[in-house]
Amino acid sequence: MRLRPSASNAAASFALSLSVLAACEAPRSSPVDASLPEVTIEDAGAEVIVDAAPDVEPKREIGPFEMPFLGKRTVFFARPSERAKGHRLIANLHGVCNPPGYACGYWVNAASRVGFLVCPTGDATCGKAAYDAPTWSGSYEKMGDDLEKAIAVVDTAHPGEISREGAILTGFSRGAYAAARIAQAHPGRFPYLILNEADVKLDGSALRKAGVRAVAMIAGERSGQVAGERATVAKLVAQGYPAKLWIMPGAGHHYSENIDQIMAEAMTWLLER
Template sequence: MRLLPSTSKTAARAALSLLFLAACEAPRSSPVDARPPEVVLEDAGPEPIIDAGPDVEPKREIGPFEIPFLGKRTVFFARPSERAKGHRLIANLHGVCNPPGYACGYWVNAASHVGFLVCPTGDATCGKAAYDAPTWSGSYEKMGDDLEKAIVVVDATHPSEITREGAILTGFSRGAYAAARIALAHPGRWPYLILNEADVPLEGAALRKAGVRAVAMIAGERSGQVAGERATVAKLVAQGYPARLWVMPGAGHHYSGNIDEIMAEAMAWLLER
């Protein structure tokens, strides 16, 4: 397992890929490795007795981290911070040519206040070069299978820490379409959904039957998805189903600079339902 730097090659390549594909500016903020420098004490003879006062628990490192997954693929994940109320699972599926370093990396802080963030890398790439952004080539069912395998891999590094109760499933673009299909196919497994930049057709009755308690939808202000998402949320609300839309200011098919705050609000709203 390795700790990703605040500006990793993956995130940089992801940003370049998005600039090329969407002709729009990606957010400029990125996760920061705030780990303090290691202090090494020299051997100065007999160990002195020092009154250090009350014991203080060291700050919990949230990451993000990256560990091997299937083949050359990896899982991007972050741990809960001291402020988290539990170790609830938050899983994310990235989109086309849109790696976890982008799809998850820009809201690690928000996720760390809620639980464990787990983001598998897709099974294909957008080109032949090793540095090309990952994408998905399989079905939504296959994406769901890969997600479950990624959760097992992360759970193995933190045995018995991740809890599935009240789990949140999120996705960006194609990942959001997959997330909705996966939640409907596995009743009770994913009680909360966050669908970003995807005009996914939804019905309140089907969501209730699958045990999905509430849905948050997010779209860019200048995106082609926002009108459809707005209509879907209005329909769900009219059906008496808990749904809400967040609009990312100035964004097209990419995150706005305040995505961390939006995700924090969306998760807080969901967990009140």
């Protein structure tokens, strides 16, 4: 996928070039003393060194993008602006009737500063029309299998850019319940969890056994999940396990306007543990 500069950028660049050339032109009214001999660079013994333009690759778009995945399904992803090897994987599972364009799309800026975001589309839809929101019909185990296939598809398109070292698994609603189950079923695969809008019951000893280093939980201020999440975080902290709760102001079972900031804070906190 190659990104081309827009026409407006090209025009601006051309105008800038003309202004630079004009600024470098010798003044037309400069006096010349004909009695002085003409001195050339060769006469002066000077060495001319022309510096080559630095070979710096411009910043690339972070996305979000979509690509084919398992039949008519797609995988949604956002990449860091720096083209480099080994960006940390950030995997996300959306919820019921809740597309990845929402579950992931509202915090791609935060994700791009931390790693490479991958969000598969669910295996079913909430209606019969092609444009109906995607959802999940399979088990948590099946959701985990689909997630791994989505990661593999994006990794093939961007070879070497995704690293599983210190991977973060996030989920919204049903996706968060699945994320907690997947992380514990595959020890060491996802050392960090962010669970959004899901009253998931967790235990510190089980999380440690699964190699999960820390858990961030997020709930809407007006959500039916907030009380349960608050209790779970309090339990984990009492067990000496790293856990923290973020509240989305004014939100019910949906994101608050500052979700990008909250996700950035949550990921920063996790990676310091």
